[in-house]
Amino acid sequence: MSSKTEQREPEHVQTLGHEEYDPIGTAILIGIYFLILVLLWIFMYFVEFLGNGPTVVGMALTVVGLA
Amino acid sequence: MATSPPTEVTAMRNAYVDQFPDEARVIKAAFWSSFIALAIGGTLGLVQALHRTDVFRFIQSPDYYTVLTAHGVLLAITFTIFFLVGTFTWAVTTSLDRGVVDVRFTWAWYIMMVIGTVLVAIAIFSGFLESAPSVLGSELNADVLFTFYAPLEAHPIFYIGLVLFVVGSWLAGVDWFRTWLAWRSENPDERIPLPTFMVLTTTLFWYICTFGVALSILVFLLPWSLGITESVNPLLTRTLFWYFGHAVVYFWLMPAYMMWYIMLPKFSGGKLFSDPLARVVFVLFLLLSTPLGIHHQYLDPGIAEGYKFIAMTNTMFLLLPSLLTAFTVVASMEHGARQRGGEGYLGWLKALPWRNPIFTGMALAGLMFAAAGFSGMINAGMNINYLVHNTWWVVGHFHLTVGTAVALTFMAASYWFIPQLTGKELWNRSVALGQVLLWFIGMTFMSNAMHRSGLFGMPRRTAEPQYQGFDFEPAVGTVGEINMQVALGGVILTLSLALFLLNMIMTSIGDDSESIPDNTYAGTLSGAEDSPRILDNLKLWTAIAVVLVIIAYTLPLASIIDAGGLFGPGIEGVRLSTWVDPAVIESLGEVIR
Amino acid sequence: MNIHTYEKVWLVAAMVLIVGFIATITYGAVGPGIAMIDDEGGDINPDEINDDERFAEPGVEHVGGNEYEVAVVAQAWSYTPSQIEVPANSEVTFYVTSRDVTHSFSVVGTNVNTMVIPGQVSEMTVKFDEPGEYGILCNEYCGEYHHTMEGKLNVVPEDEFDMTELSVEADDEVESGNETTITANVENGMQEDLETTVSLEIGDETREEAVTVPGDGSEEVAFTVDSADLGEGDHDWTVTVDDYEESGTLSVVTPDGNESADGGDGDA
DSSP: OHHHHOOOOTTOOOOOOTTTOOOHHHHHHHHHHHHHHHHHHHIIIIIIIGGGOOBEEOSHHHHHHHO | OTTOGGGTOTTSOOOHHHHOHHHHHHHHHHHHHHHHHHHHHHHHHHHHHHHHTTSOOOSOHHHHHHHHHHHHIIIIIIIHHHHHHHHHHHHHHHHHTSOOSOHHHHHHHHHHHHHHHHHHHHHHHGGGSSSOOEETTEEOOOOSTTTTOTTBOOOHHHHHHHHHHHHHHHHHHHHHHHHHHHHHHHSTTSOOOHHHHHHHHHHHHHHHHHHHHHHIIIIIIHHHHTTSSOOOOHHHHHHHHHHHHTHHHHHHHHHHHHHHHHTHHHHHTSOEEEHHHHHHHHHHHHHHSSTTGGGGGTTOTTSOHHHHHHHHHHHHHTHHHHHHHHHHHHHHHHHHHHHTTOOSSSGGGGGSOTTOHHHHHHHHHHHHHHHHHHHHHHHHOSTTHHHHTTBHHHHHHHHHIIIIIIHHHHHHHHHHHHHHHHSBOOSOHHHHHHHHHHHHHHHHHHHHHHHHHHHTTOBSSOSOOOOSSOOOOOSSSOHHHHHHHHHHHHHHHHHHHHHHHHHHHHHHTSOBOSOOOOOOOOOEEEOGGGSOGGGGOHHHHHHHHHHHHHHHHHHHHHHHHHHHOSSOSSOOOBOHHHHSOHHHHHHHHHHHO | OOOOHHHHHHHHHHHHHHHHHHHHHHHHHHSSOBOOOOGGGOBOOGGGGGGOTTTSSOEEEEEETTEEEEEEEEETTEEESSEEEEESSEEEEEEEEESSSOEEEEETTTBEEEEEOTTBOEEEEEEEOSOEEEEEEOOSOOSTTGGGOEEEEEEEOGGGOOOEEEEEEOOSEEETTOEEEEEEEEEEOSSSOEEEEEEEEETTEEEEEEEEEOTTEEEEEEEEEEHHHHOSEEEEEEEEETTEEEEEEEEEEOOSGGGGGGOOOOOO
16 A cells, blocks of 8 residues: 555655644644534524524423313 | 555656556546536526526526526536546555456446436426427426425436436446455455545445435336326335435545545645544444434424434434544644644644645635534434524535535545546646635635525525515525625636636646656555454444444334325326416416516 | 544544534423424325315314414415414414425424425424514425415414404395395304404494304394385495404385385385
């Protein structure tokens, strides 16, 4: 596989192996993404959706009413 | 493999076309089939963007649905899958370092897919004719949209074409498996190379999911359109469609994922962060991409809430492979950036090769997919579906997924593939860079506006979303402003599409070049040796996937058949466009104007 | 497997996200009580809609208390009924089915939204707390004039809502000297008895009659009109029950030939 995957770019200035590479930037970006997801989810569910009533509700109440 | 000759002769060009000239021809044909579909389908997209926003209407509104059918089928099926079969054939041959077993077989399935496409296209485009010719006893017509929900009925050749196309893709899968098996007999102890692993797992879930649509067409819709059976059960054929209909989105997404895993790290100047996790991700797609189709039917009557909840759980867990992908792919980019001298917590982003259209196109596609991930999470939620179901929100969502994550990745990849397949240098890199940027900008306008309008109930699949009895009431902004954003986005996207096609054509008619880079893909930081062997046990994962499908679908299908019968209660075909009294159309037309 | 610590953390965070999403949806079902459209509505043969108890005469029905049922038939490209009126502070169960292809029944700007599939009945219960006017549209492609398929849902203030219907039978003309009858038929769609007054205005006379219309029934009120009191000529009349009015004109004509001699009562 090596012949298929070897790759050297002119801009290449250092080689980092799995051990010495710490994807801290990725962790920060993904953390921000996580926060965005949580906040947008809460906004969409509790403001956009639950605030968009009337909403279809269960039949349980009707059944009780008819009984 | 370590001694494959081309690396020793460093002066010689070692592009894909040099390694596998026969395969390169088939792949090139598949890519051009894909581009033609993209060109036609994309142009029709502009017609729709201008028509439904009432910016410029030059077709009759009933024809809008013919346009929409063609747009959906050509882009969601033809463009994506032709590109996929090309990419997968490249991936298998490149990573196994051997050609396909018999290239005539490869041509055979390609030609079968082309014939299928042509038949489908004839049926759809006949919708524009005043009086379409009669074939097989009925008028050519297929104004049934991409989902062809019965009892809307298309001409039989529409269904026949779809079947040929799908069977062609099945044979393509056979081709890849055959090639892999031949490689395995020569390399019995080797791990499956990652790209081939991705191809095989994707093909396996394609077999599982297309079983549903094949059943729907061959047993129910085709005999019914030919008049052999008299009735259908609309809920049953609809459920079988969605059994296939969500997995197909992962099918066309997987080549994009593959590009992000095995090409994007390379273009970033680094290596794939983790081969084992990439394998885990593809195994999860194999397991979970089919038993969740009912999440498209959250608002369908006739399906109990419990089955919808099961589908939701599966859907939500399928977020996992995509979230893992986000980490792995960004970490691989960061690795590249740091090897290129990038520093700081986020400063490394500047060290990425933003001037490279291939990198930038794929990176922007990935960014859009992160946004699409969010709207997809909303779509996956069961009861919140009341808010967004069948609104323009959904259209905004899939223009970020298939329309950007997939399409933009494919276009960016084409800037790498076409030189590889032709031995000709890309015509203009600056135009290419501008093209991917324009796509990103155009889609930002269009998709954002679509998402917003869904929240106040603007429907999808509508020629004229202007009603007599009521107005839409956006919480923020106006309907007019949203329409302008969609129209503007559509124009920018069309411009971008034209630049892409121009670049492809100019590249193809250009001269041979010696400076084509070698046909390689990204190496790995944590390689196959780190991943448990059980991940390569395709039989095991396929068996589990089948069991999950059986668990998710047996009871809902049984109750649908129990209630409505296999063939439904005397539901005959409806071809709305040939069925209506002209006087009705006239009076309706007056009402509309 | 060689998995980086950050990636393990992210794996856990992703699982938390997924479980959190499922928990939110479950809360929506348990807390606010949001129910999905399901198989409760049962199935129906589209060819037999006209014979169906519920769908033969689609429209609003009072079940009792603040509960109503609305039967709607969707077909290309309209809803029957196209206008629906229900009171605020009510609990309304919609039953929607399709005569031909797949449609939807989507109340714009709300979370009331269902697919309408031929062969199936979509059943959904909605509480309307506040008055409001909503559009209804079809958001599933149903043929070439799909975009013209719409309806209206009016939630009116509770005190403005009733299900009373008034129809009046009356002759157009009467011979001078004869009597005629103007009959008001008051229908009450509500389950409770309706106590009201039927009034007739004719000439310069107003007559009123108190009436109790039984729940889900009707009552006739007949007013006998003596032409002698009116005199010859055209007389406008109006029958009123609550907010409903029906009016017409009664002509008192001279009897033909010798019959005129029969009269003779002075009308002064």
